[in-house]
Amino acid sequence: MDWVNVGLQGILLGGLYALFATGLSLVFGVMRMVNLAHGDLGILAAFVALFLVQSLHLGFIWSGLLTIVIMFVVGYLLQRGLLNFVLGDDDARPVVVTFGLMIIIQNGLIMWFSADSQGLDAGKIENISIRITDKLSIGWFPLLVFVTSIVVIALLQQFLNRTKLGRAFRATSDDREAAELMGINNRHIYGLAMAIALAIVALAGIMLAARTTFDPTQGPLRLIYAFEAVIMGGMGSMWGTLIGAIVLGVSQTLGSQAFGSGWGILVGHLVFLTVLAVRPSGFFAKTVAA
Amino acid sequence: MNAPDFRVARSTRMHRYVLVVGVLIVAVLAIFPLWAQVSFLRTMVTFFTLLALAQMWNLLGGYAGLISVGQQAYLGLGAYGLWLIGDVIGLHPFVAVILAGVLAAAVALPVAPLIFRLRGGYFAIGTWVVAEVVRLVVSNIQATGGGSGKTVISAARLPIDTRINGTYLLALFVAVGSILLVYFLLRSRLGLALTAIRDNQLAAQSSGVNVFRAKLYVYLISAFGCGVVGAVVAMNLLRIQPAAAFSINWTAYALFIVVIGGLGTIEGPIIGTVIYFTLLQSLSQYGTTYMLLLGVIAVVMATKAPRGIWGFIAKRWDVHLFPVRRRLALEEPPKPESPAAAGTSGPVAEAS
Amino acid sequence: MSVLEFQEVDVFYGDFQALFKVSFKVEEGQTFACIGANGGGKSTLLRTIAGLQRPASGQVLFQGEPVEKHPAHDRVGMGIALVPEGRRVFPSLTVFENLQIGAYGGRKGDWNTDSVMELFPLLKPLVKRQASSLSGGEQQALAIGRALMSNPQILLLDEVSLGLAPVVIKRIYEAMVLLVGTGTTILVVEQDVQHVLTVADYVACFLEGRISLEGKPSDLSSEAITAAYFGM
Numbered sequence: 001m002d003w004v005n006v007g008l009q010g011i012l013l014g015g016l017y018a019l020f021a022t023g024l025s026l027v028f029g030v031m032r033m034v035n036l037a038h039g040d041l042g043i044l045a046a047f048v049a050l051f052l053v054q055s056l057h058l059g060f061i062w063s064g065l066l067t068i069v070i071m072f073v074v075g076y077l078l079q080r081g082l083l084n085f086v087l088g089d090d091d092a093r094p095v096v097v098t099f100g101l102m103i104i105i106q107n108g109l110i111m112w113f114s115a116d117s118q119g120l121d122a123g124k125i126e127n128i129s130i131r132i133t134d135k136l137s138i139g140w141f142p143l144l145v146f147v148t149s150i151v152v153i154a155l156l157q158q159f160l161n162r163t164k165l166g167r168a169f170r171a172t173s174d175d176r177e178a179a180e181l182m183g184i185n186n187r188h189i190y191g192l193a194m195a196i197a198l199a200i201v202a203l204a205g206i207m208l209a210a211r212t213t214f215d216p217t218q219g220p221l222r223l224i225y226a227f228e229a230v231i232m233g234g235m236g237s238m239w240g241t242l243i244g245a246i247v248l249g250v251s252q253t254l255g256s257q258a259f260g261s262g263w264g265i266l267v268g269h270l271v272f273l274t275v276l277a278v279r280p281s282g283f284f285a286k287t288v289a290a
Numbered sequence: 291m292n293a294p295d296f297r298v299a300r301s302t303r304m305h306r307y308v309l310v311v312g313v314l315i316v317a318v319l320a321i322f323p324l325w326a327q328v329s330f331l332r333t334m335v336t337f338f339t340l341l342a343l344a345q346m347w348n349l350l351g352g353y354a355g356l357i358s359v360g361q362q363a364y365l366g367l368g369a370y371g372l373w374l375i376g377d378v379i380g381l382h383p384f385v386a387v388i389l390a391g392v393l394a395a396a397v398a399l400p401v402a403p404l405i406f407r408l409r410g411g412y413f414a415i416g417t418w419v420v421a422e423v424v425r426l427v428v429s430n431i432q433a434t435g436g437g438s439g440k441t442v443i444s445a446a447r448l449p450i451d452t453r454i455n456g457t458y459l460l461a462l463f464v465a466v467g468s469i470l471l472v473y474f475l476l477r478s479r480l481g482l483a484l485t486a487i488r489d490n491q492l493a494a495q496s497s498g499v500n501v502f503r504a505k506l507y508v509y510l511i512s513a514f515g516c517g518v519v520g521a522v523v524a525m526n527l528l529r530i531q532p533a534a535a536f537s538i539n540w541t542a543y544a545l546f547i548v549v550i551g552g553l554g555t556i557e558g559p560i561i562g563t564v565i566y567f568t569l570l571q572s573l574s575q576y577g578t579t580y581m582l583l584l585g586v587i588a589v590v591m592a593t594k595a596p597r598g599i600w601g602f603i604a605k606r607w608d609v610h611l612f613p614v615r616r617r618l619a620l621e622e623p624p625k626p627e628s629p630a631a632a633g634t635s636g637p638v639a640e641a642s
Numbered sequence: 643m644s645v646l647e648f649q650e651v652d653v654f655y656g657d658f659q660a661l662f663k664v665s666f667k668v669e670e671g672q673t674f675a676c677i678g679a680n681g682g683g684k685s686t687l688l689r690t691i692a693g694l695q696r697p698a699s700g701q702v703l704f705q706g707e708p709v710e711k712h713p714a715h716d717r718v719g720m721g722i723a724l725v726p727e728g729r730r731v732f733p734s735l736t737v738f739e740n741l742q743i744g745a746y747g748g749r750k751g752d753w754n755t756d757s758v759m760e761l762f763p764l765l766k767p768l769v770k771r772q773a774s775s776l777s778g779g780e781q782q783a784l785a786i787g788r789a790l791m792s793n794p795q796i797l798l799l800d801e802v803s804l805g806l807a808p809v810v811i812k813r814i815y816e817a818m819v820l821l822v823g824t825g826t827t828i829l830v831v832e833q834d835v836q837h838v839l840t841v842a843d844y845v846a847c848f849l850e851g852r853i854s855l856e857g858k859p860s861d862l863s864s865e866a867i868t869a870a871y872f873g874m
Contacts, residue, residue: 034411036359086593091410095357096549096592098411103542103585107578164746171732171743178730181692183718183747183792220538224422227415231408266426269419273404276416280407 003257008138010253014229014246015146016211019204021226021233021241022153023197029236030173030193033087036098038226040105040219041198042205045071047109047216049206050120060121060210068202075198080191087190102219109216120209145207149245152200153238169193228272234282243283247271305613319462323455331458335526337567338465339519340543344551344559345468346515347544352554353476353484354508355491357410359541360417363424364394364513366535368520370428373530376444383445384456387521394517395510397424402509406502418538425536439531446528457525464518471515472556473612480507488554542584549588552598556612561600643706645670645796645827646691651700653686660686662851663700668796668844673828675838678848678871684831685727687848688798691829692724693717705795718747721795725802729785733774737765740773740788748792758787761817779810783817790821797821799830803837811837835867849873 024038035041045067052063086093128140160166172179172189179186208214208222225248233244248268255267275282323331343365351357371390376383405416428434445453475481483504486494495501524530543566551562566584573580595602604610644667653661660683668674676684689695691702693714702709704720712720731740741755759766762783768776773784782802789797799818803811815837822828822841832838839845839859846856847870855862855870868874 028411032410034415036411036414082589082593090596091355092351092357092553093592093596095359095411095414096545097589099359099414099542099545100549100585100588100592104582104589107582107585110578111582164742167735167739167743168746170734170739174732174734175730177694178726178732179743180694180714181718181724181726182743182788183715184743185713185715220418224415224419227412228419231412231416262426262430266423266430269423269426272419273423276407277404 003254005136006253006257007250008136009142010250011246012138012142012146012249013253014242014249015142015149016204016207016245017225017229017248018149018242018245019145019152019207020201020222021229021245022149022156022238023199023201023204024223024226025230025235025238025241026156026200027193027197028230030169031087031190033083033094034098034227035083035194035197036095036223037101037105037219038098038197038201039221039223040102041071041074042201042208042222043214043216043219044105044109045198045202045205046120046209046214047113047118048202049209050113050118053120064203064206067206068199071202072195072199075195076191078198079194080187083194084187084190106216106219113216115216117213117215118209119213120206141211145211148203148207149242152203153242156196156200157238165192225268228268230282232272232275232282234285237282237284240282240284247275302613305611308611316462316466320459323458328454331454332526333571335458335461335522337563338461339523339526340547340567341465341559341563342461342468342515342519342522343540343544344547344563345472345556346512346519347541348548348553348555348559349472349475349515350508350512352548352558353472353481353488354505355488356505356509357414358417358512359414359538359545360419360421361512361516361544362536362538362540363417363421364398364516365520365523365540366421366428366530366532367394367397367424368517369524369530369535370434370440371517372445372521372524373434373440373442376442377440380444383442383448383525384460386444387460387518387525390521391514391516391518394520395514398510398513402506403502406505421536421538425532428536429532434532435530437532439529439535442524442528442530445525453525457522460525461522464522468515469556469560471511475508475511476556480504484508542581546584546588548598549591550598552600552602552604553596555598555600555604557604557610558598558600562598565599644668644703645672645705646829647701647703647706648687649701649703651690651702652698653683653690653695654698655686655695660851661690661697664851664853665700666846666853666856668827668829671825671827672843673822673830673841675842675845676829676831676848677833677835677838677845677867678854679833681850682848683851684848685800688724688726688800688829688831691717691796691798692722692726694724715747718792718794719749721749721793722798723748723789723792723794723796724798725785725789725800727800727804729778729781731773731776731781731784731788733772735773736770737773737776737784738769740784741791744788744791746792748794751793753790753793755791758790761790761820762787764813778806779813782806782810782814786814786817794826796827796829799828801831801833803832803834815841835871847871 020039020042024035027033027035048070049063049067052058052066053060058066083094083097086097129137130140130143131137160169168179168184168189171182172184172186176186228248229245230241231244232247233240233242248271251271252264252268256264259267322334347358347361350361368390371393372383372386375381375386375389381389401420405413405420408416429437434440448456483494483499486497486499487501487504491501520535547562547566548559550565551560552558591598597605646668648664648666650663650665651661652659652663664687676687678684686695690697693709693712697710704722709717732743735743738755741758764780765783765787768780773781776784786799786802802814806814811834818841830838830842842859844856845859845862846853847867848854849870850873854873855866
């Protein structure tokens with residue numbers, strides 16, 4: 001029964017990973033760019049929330065909401081102020097620039113906040129467990145995170161499929177130039193896509209911070225998990241990303257349980273590499289890997 | 291009128307001067323151990339290893355178009371390889387350094403087809419995952435010393451002069467070797483294939499270039515080079531630890547050097563290493579601020595001056611120190627039928 | 643005042659000059675045809691009007707106003723709609739969504755999904771299908787319909803018959819006759835001279851970036867057109 005418990009925890013962990021992965025997937029879908037600083041931006045959001053809580057004494061929820069709004073704006077400005085200028089056919093430049101951005105954010109956070117581990121107090125909800133059966137219980141907060149990830153993905157899908165702006169996103173993703181002919185300003189669309197992506201990753205970062213301790217160097221690992229979820233799930237499919245995230249989460253928790261806590265993450269990586277070897281397009285690819 | 295004969299030319303007189311100057315510089319560097327201080331020699335080892343690392347990173351990123359943020363996997367493997375081959379198997383450490391590179395390349399061989407399924411930014415992160423996997427495996431196995439690492443005893447046991455001077459010369463050899471390796475590679479058929487792939491992969495493929503094989507060879511060579519660099523670093527420090535050996539910082543240094551110096555040129559990483567190294571010596575005590583500054587410089591350079599400092603120099607004054615470019619040189623045609631048909635000798639079209 | 647006017651326009655692609663001091667006028671309600679072989683500069687012309695290309699010198703006037711300061715995505719709101727070469731419908735969107743997006747930045751007017759599908763009845767059963775699964779002719783009809791959804795003042799058609807079967811071309815041109823009848827100003831670029839001359843009020847022949855011949859179709863002999871087309 002322990003295994004079932006562990007597996008359940010893995011599924012819920014997948015919800016958190018999916019939240020990190022959704023923004024990465026959105027940005028790649030709309031503008032074919034991989035933002036290496038994505039994880040660090042999520043951690044940045046956690047620190048912003050921490051700052052708001054500690055210095056302005058706003059409660060957890062208000063700090064969280066304000067952080068999401070701030071990161072939305074940051075995303076738009078970042079895209080239009082910097083990243084729009086390095087997009088193009090060349091793969092190298094966005095990778096190099098976002099890598100540099102990653103270094104800047106990490107070291108900036110260390111300088112401002114120190115490299116120490118921090119915690120974000122979310123109040124009593126953090127530690128409540130729900131008992132399902134005698135031997136099975138899940139944390140309330142992890143469940144909340146999981147449900148949040150589903151809601152976010154569902155809302156994003158609705159936005160893309162049913163709204164005028166969402167249609168514009170899809171059209172821009174299909175054919176940037178033809179979209180211009182329709183009156184769609186693609187620089188603005190890219191800005192909005194990044195804004196939405198950062199708002200979502202901010203939510204992810206805040207939930208991470210509430211769930212566990214965090215420090216400025218945790219960004220890259222978040223990026224890697226997000227990446228593994230996207231690739232396993234299949235590029236172009238948001239629900240696929242959720243599935244990929246769940247697979248990753250379960251692999252990690254089962255791996256920890258089976259081989260010891262140091263091995264969980266490794267098992268996750270190995271599962272990812274196996275999926276990459278056996279099914280490179282992922283589980284639910286909309287676009288086949290070239 | 292007969293079509294003029296042409297040949298594919300590469301060197302000019304200037305290149306011969308550069309060669310002479312280059313040999314002189316290397317010769318001077320080689321005799322440093324006779325009079326220089328130990329600490330200076332050790333610092334120079336750092337310089338040489340950074341230069342070699344940058345060349346290897348540039349080979350993969352600037353020439354093959356494969357931007358990797360995971361070469362630290364092979365650097366770390368090289369370091370551990372030195373320990374494995376020198377301590378465990380018992381070969382002489384100087385020999386072990388080269389074999390460590392081979393070990394790294396051997397690991398790269400099955401990795402390549404796996405990560406080549408990814409493109410662009412996702413390829414980059416894929417290389418990082420590989421590095422993380424290697425790091426985690428090494429950190430978790432007791433045999434390799436786990437998280438606290440190992441001391442390279444076979445190197446530590448060498449007589450101190452042999453070790454210090456030998457490491458220095460080895461590092462110099464590796465640095466010069468990396469430059470020569472890239473240089474000869476670019477002049478070879480593989481180099482021509484890489485240029486074609488970099489310009490237009492689809493067109494290269496339809497012209498008969500085996501894209502996968504070309505990328506694979508470059509990936510293996512880069513892994514070998516990084517492995518050797520890692521082994522030399524381990525020899526210099528005498529201690530290997532997974533966190534340091536497989537640190538993303540190695541990629542950060544290589545990336546900064548190449549971005550500042552110039553992606554896709556041999557001269558670029560040389561200039562970049564000089565600049566980076568000078569900055570390192572003067573600012574390194576500022577730790578975090580220094581890294582932040584590097585990040586800012588990298589972002590600004592990649593955005594505003596993507597060809598780097600050497601790219602700017604090369605474009606402005608049309609200077610190329612290394613003759614890897616292929617030019618079309620016309621021979622004098624036999625007898626012009628009219629003044630208008632007279633040919634010229636000398637470069638007509640440049641292909642980089 | 644003409645709807646569209648080119649005044650001594652030069653356009654370059656990098657080092658290559660595609661248009662050399664091109665000047666002409668398109669009047670309200672006119673169907674203006676640009677013919678010529680490949681490389682004549684015809685597509686560049688349309689792209690310049692739509693804002694995807696910038697003139698190096700000269701002026702493009704729309705309703706008497708220079709268009710230069712308006713980026714491409716503003717032009718459909720001004721009343722300029724381009725049906726690009728190669729159709730370029732949005733493959734992941736449905737037929738209906740493609741039409742909807744046509745109206746994204748456009749103006750109010752008589753064209754909507756219903757009226758467009760009256761013009762192209764073949765689209766009616768395809769409404770929910772993904773545009774990528776359509777045939778060439780269906781995509782062409784969709785692309786034209788999409789442009790009409792913006793209620794343009796001037797409709798720019800780039801090589802609408804390219805790659806299509808004769809039967810399909812006939813149907814497209816039947817629709818074009820209806821379009822012409824509604825009084826829309828149309829600037830049509832074509833390599834297929836036969837069909838376009840049946841609908842054009844005025845024709846200009848382009849050769850290597852310059853107008854080699856222009857006039858009313860009735861005033862021009864087929865020998866003159868052939869000569870101008872091939873540069874003989």
